[in-house]
Amino acid sequence: MAVDSGVSVGVADAVRNSIRDARTSIASVFRNPALRRMQLALAGSMIGDWAYSTAVIVWAYGVGGAKAVGVWGAIRFLLMAVTSPLGSALADRLPRKKVLIASDLLRALVVVAATACLVLDTPAWPIYVLATAASLIGCVFRPAQMSWMPSLTNRPEELTASNGTSSTIESIAFFVGPAIGASLIALTNIETVFLLNAATFLWSAFLVLGIHPHSSVVASTVARAEADTDGGPDSSDGGVGVVGGGGAGDGDDAKPGMLAEMAAGFSTIAKNRDLLMVAIIVCAQTVVAGATLVFTVIFAVDIVKTGPEGVGFIDSVFGVGAIVGGFYAIARASHNKLAGDMATGTILWAIPLLLVVVWPSPVTVFASAIIMGFGNPLVDVNFATIVQRITPDAVLGRVFGAYEGALIGTMALGSAVMPFLISWVGLRPGLALLAVLVAAPAIGFLPRCRRLDATLIEPEDAKLLRGIPMFSPLTRATLELLATQLTSESAPAGRTVVREGEESDRFLVIKSGAVEVSQNGMFLRIERAGDYFGEIGLLRDVPRTATVTATEDTELLSLSRADFLDAVSGSEESRVAADDIISRRMG
Structure with a gap:
């Protein structure tokens, strides 16, 4: 009996822990304004979509029976399977925020047009075409939303929690949407459900419009547009890749074809x-x-x-x-x-x-x-x-x-x-x-x-890098890759780490300990754990502008010249932050 009681307590504790973890994760998602707006936009449009799908099926069944529903469904899925990979190129070539808003507004317009066809009692084929068009336009929404999501989160756990919240919203919409659609059809008519769906698309567009990511995300769109x-x-x-460009492969300015x-x-x-x-x-x-x-x-x-x-x-x-x-x-x-x-x-x-x-x-x-x-x-x-x-x-x-x-x-x-x-x-x-x-x-x-x-x-030192202003705007993938490229160095008290006039070959971050910074033999400042140095010579392409000496046993993390410049030059906001740091230090 004691064993059974112990097992019951263990299961109850596990359930309570899971509920607590889920509540904490969901709370972290909705504390993030960008994620909150994205989740609410997704909830509105998905509930409307399910209601709309129910209305279309009811209408198609009334027009042509089960055969019409089956044929239309098969054609729609086939076209969506082809359209999704083709249309998703827009999510990498254009600002993802604009892609999401355009998808919402176009779908609202198409659904309103389908409503007009119902009201005017047109032949069935324009309504089939418009209902299919709404699904095809929607094929770009999810790829754009999911590819934008990492830029709106602050930690890997928050990204997983956000995806989990989206999945839960989908499951709830699966119930709520058809129920709303069926109820409105019973109480009013199919046209009302169509207009409800158009309204949810406008709701989604309005919420997405209010999402304001870091300017580095905007800069990354330019990088994507210029990249091979x-x-x-x-x-x-x-492994994680860094957003970057490169030639077409032959040393010329040729761009890959549309199909490629x-x-x-x-x-x-x-x-x-x-x-x-x-x-x-x-x-x-x-x-x-x-x-x-x-x-x-x-x-x-x-x-x-x-x-x-x-x-x-x-x-x-x-x-x-x-x-x-x-x-x-x-x-x-x-x-x-x-x-x-x-x-x-x-x-x-x-x-x-x-x-x-x-x-x-x-x-x-x-x-x-x-x-x-x-x-x-x-x-x-x-x-x-x-x-x-x-x-x-x-x-x-x-x-x-x-x-x-x-x-x-x-x-x-x-x-x-x-x-x-x-x-x-x-x-x-x-x-x-x-x-x-x-x-x-x-x-x-x-x-x-x-x-x-x-x-x-997440690499151990990613958090340390995230606290550096010129790195904090970088995407998580880039930041995690940078953390894996760090090399550890030890400097006992009294050792000169870098010397004024030397070649600028690496960027350094203090993990523990302290260093003294001097220039022309004059003391400038003391730097401690979390501080950094070496960026001026790398970004200005000049020799070291100061001498740095360990004042106590110090652990350092170094980043090679190439890795540092690749990371900072890939983000407009990182470059602005770096210029601001240099201006303050040179001043």
Whole structure:
């Protein structure tokens, strides 16, 4: 009995800790004004989108029955799979804030036009075209939003928490949106739901308009526009890349063609083993997600015995699991187990299928729905955060667009193949094959996931660099890379660290201890832990302008000339901060 009591207390403590961690992480997201506006914009537009989708399906069913709904859905998904990687190039070529606002305003305009068609009782085809156009214009919104998110956060944990909050909002919108849509259709008409969706797009645009990132983010847009973006870092092991330019590869001013630019997301993923691993794991999961559109109906009819309308009950249970899983993913934000949690979430899409294979019953059907729902945010949240952490900013929008296209395509594949699989081997063997399909990559990649998580831990000295004015505007990816490039130096008391007139070869930061700065033999100041020196000679390309001597045993971190100049020159705000420091010190 004591053992049982101890276990119960342990579980209760774990639940309380998870709730506390989730509450703390969500609070940190909403304390950040930029993230708060982004999350509220996302919530409004997604709820409106779900209400709108419900209204379009109801309208299409009334016009052409189930066949019309199916054909339109298939065409829409196919076009979205193609449009996402192509349109996402805009997220890397234009200011992401403007891309988000333009997407919202254009969608509002298209939905208003569709409403006018309904009011004027036009033929059906313009409404189909406009409804599809709204979805295609929306394909650029998520890549732009997800690629902009790292620039709005202050810490890696905040980025994960923000992605978790977005995922939870999606799960809630999945319930609230259709409910609002169905209620308004019952009380008013389809046109009212369309206009509600247009209003939510305007709401989203208004909130995004009020987001004001660091000016370095604006400067990075210029860097992206000038960079050679026909591929990502040619890395066999992943890692963080620095936003940077470069020639087209032949020493001339040639720019990559439009198709090459749009394909940069795919080529970046193909060249980076970690991004490729993520693609394989997540695409396996979305094949099963697509197949659920088919076998969930069979579950409802043949196992739960509720008829086709039972799909709604199963989806609702899935949504409950997704909301709980979203809070759990947020609570895990500080644990830095992104890749491991993503693989775990994918495996949670396999175990429930095996439960139904072994014991097909309403209990296992609803249990599988709740477990798969719980696993879904673990995949979505950690997938997004990993991509944001290891992808160069110059191609981040296109990488998300490539993933979006691939995920929509694999979902369509799953829904298309599942009926043939069932007719070929039957429901239970088909589910077993699906379980193997989704679990095998995740289990096989677990060792690599653990290695990736080890590299995603913020370097110890990143916080020290973040406190330096000329580095604080840099993106987290750039700052973390800089921290890995630091070299440790020791200077016992009395040793001269740099001498006036010497070549300026490195930038130095004091980790502990103290140094005296003098010029022409005259004392200038004492500098201690967190202070830095050496920037004047590097940025002005002149010899050392002062002598620095350790007054006590001192630990230093040094950054090579090339690494220092690459980091500072890549950001307008960093250059301004550096010039201000130099002016004050020279003065």
